[in-house]
Amino acid sequence: MSTPVLELRNVNKSFGPIDVLHDISLKVRAGEVLCLLGDNGAGKSTLIKTLAGVHEPTTGKILMDGEEVTFTRPKDAADRGISTVHQFGGTFPLMTIGRSFFVGVEPTKKIGPFTVFDRKTANETAVKAVREFGITRIDDGDRLIGGLSGGERQSLAIARAVHFGARVLILDEPRPLWV
Ligand SMILES: Nc1ncnc2c1ncn2[C@@H]1O[C@H](COP(=O)(O)OP(=O)(O)OP(=O)(O)O)[C@@H](O)[C@H]1O
């Protein structure tokens, strides 16, 4: 069998005296879909945040392609191709669709000696990506995220993860419009 893209070995996570994750082991291979079920407060989001570099495991190992990895911040996980749509947040209410889509990886253009944010490219790309996802009501990349519905925001976050070529796409209770 192929080496798992992502593997957890005996991962535990505590917040001070509160033990949330107990000995979690799992393997995900290329092309597989893994579904995580649990009651409210069971620890699903905590596990996802541990995979996304938001939390470090208290003990246990995370492996990618059979190699142990340590994520001390979300960028470490993102750099390895782990893209996460969190249960809450993930987009920025006071930003436009185009800016929120490209936050941290902004397209730029030159105006004379200056390098500036390429708003037109960002808006067009973001709107196209989210429309390809079926959210055809969005046609203006200058709209503020704060004015979108919950499902539209989550769809935008998923479209962004897909656009940037996630190797591992993690969705924490996404609620797209068609559900
Ligand atoms: N930063 C934190 N500090 C302390 N306790 C936390 C922290 N984050 C989560 N917890 C606790 O860990 C437990 C698991 O929370 P988590 O958000 O992972 O649950 P969940 O399975 O995602 O629940 P839901 O289905 O409601 O989204 C809860 O009891 C929660 O209160």
Ligand SMILES: [Mg+2]
């Ligand atoms: Mg949760």
